[in-house]
Amino acid sequence: MSTRTVAFVGLGYIGLPTAVVMANHGLKVTGVDINAANVERINRGEVTIVEPGLEEQLQKAVSSGNLKATTEMPHADVYVIAVPTPFKENYEGDLSYIMAAAENIAPQLKGDELIILESTSPPKTTQKLAAKVLELRPDLVADGTENPEGKPVIYFAYCPERILPGYAMEELITNSRIIGGQTAKATEIAKEIYGAFCTGELVATDDVTAEMAKLTENSFRDVNIAFANELSLISDKLGIDVWELISLANKHPRVNILQPGPGVGGHCIAVDPWFIVSTDRENSNLIRTAREVNDGKPEWVISKVKEAAGSSPEPVIAALGLAFKPNIDDLRESPAMDITKRLAVEFGHGTVIAVEPNVSALPKKLEGIDNVEFADYETAIERADIVVLLVDHDEFKTVAATALAGKQIVDTKGIWR
Structure with a gap:
């Protein structure tokens, strides 16, 4: 597990603290965000949001070399998506940010990568994310599907955050975590990632149940x-x-x-x-x-x-x-x-x-x-x-x-x- 690299997509109120905590627990993290000014500030160790304890931890993560920020999507072993999911006028979820992340991730995939969705989403969004990635990369298959041609396999999971702003740096570590893998192997890999920094219970379920649990x-x-x-x-x-x-x-x-x-x-x-x-x-x-x-x-x-x-x-x-x-x-x-x-x-x-x-x-x-x-x-x-x-x-x-x-x-x- 120590060799896995993580690309954290979205460095906002959830993404930045999570990427920092991951980096300070030994994971090699590349934070990806479309805001170039924020990327520059993060690489200088400057916080872009108000969160107690974040600035000191950010500077530690950057100086250790375990965290860097960029506007370009890298290749990584694990991709974590934490982008906005607003709703439309009819209150249906706007998945455009998630699908944009999928479009940027897809060209980087080689096989055996895990894509984790953290963004709060309507039920079955992880399935839609997987379908989008595989539509863009028909040379790949999702774990758990038939694969007679022996195509490289991609894993998908939904792992929602449940932190309280103002207490993020503590609760990211101590709160229990739902691990909603689409398959047992996806759950296993996701547990390795979150287990690197989370002392709370890691509770396994499927992706749709995990999505609904967050909403519930x-x-x-x-x-x-x-x-x-x-x-x-x-x-x-x-x-x-x-x-x-x-x-x-x-x-x-x-x-x-x-x-x-x-x-x-x-x-x-x-x-x-x-x-x-x-x-x-x-x-x-x-x-x-x-x-x-x-x-x-x-x-x-x-x-x-x-x-x-x-x-x-x-x-x-x-x-x-x-x-x-x-x-x-x-x-x-x-x-x-x-x-x-x-x-x-x-x-x-x-x-x-x-x-x-x-x-x-x-x-x-x-x-x-x-x-x-x-x-x-x-x-x-x-x-x-x-x-x-x-x-x-x-x-x-x-x-x-x-x-x-x-x-x-x-x-x-x-x-x-």
Whole structure:
């Protein structure tokens, strides 16, 4: 196993930390990404994302020679694909990034390579990936298929990540891992790779079950968050403090309700349930309803800001937090970002001050909007008539009550109750 080389395709929020951990556990890793500027930075040991502990580990991996980054696909013994999988307007998975990776990998194959898909994907995506590779390389066959001509064999597996941003460097090593090989041999090779750095249990299954398991994990969380968000809507009408309500209910030994918020974001929980829905629309009613509840929560936040503004024609609104969860810089599928943009539209004659302590400039999604400014939270709160707490970053938890005195507050996370 020590002689196997790994090409890690996609150096984003999952790919870069995983490639670094692999390299620092003795694997020879080439990271592949289409962003040339990020490739150059990585090769200098500079992080391109906010993740505690990553910078030191990246520098170690680069200086050891076990990790290098490139925009060109190399030959490797193992290919790991961790590229984006957004959904289309009909909520079906957009597999274009995966298929583009397949097109780049296919010319490099010689036989005996393992291709692992890590990207969160609809069921049977690994099968589609394999079909694409073999369509491009008819001189090869997938392991487990008839091979009377004795063609070189390629192996395929699906091995999803299940890390929490902000804890990636630890959880990549300690969390258990699902190994979904299309064949026993594919599973065996994949176990060797993940066993090089993962101390958690390596659980073997097939590729389709592994794909569905990943979606199931995040759909479970989405349904539970939707329950909390629905309680917040009902509590608001009844004049109840929803956080007190949940705290009281959670005193029951078998009840563990999650916390409500302005919606659900990130590339996993906000996306994965739709992959199940699009796969079987007839039997996914609960999962679909939960998604609709969570997708509708930003509209409720907007309505609360409108109530706070009253008849004020030009309110100054501080929108605190743009990331999809606390203490990270990940803005993907963030309800806070969407709410901030919507506030700028709804209050066109007012001013919206966007605050995100984990990024250094106004995100592109908010650029070009005349009434949106970017500032630190202290300046934003001081200037604001209305303060909208969207993400419970640590910085916001220490805001003094005197700083909020006289302001209209919309606290979607319950930290200033």
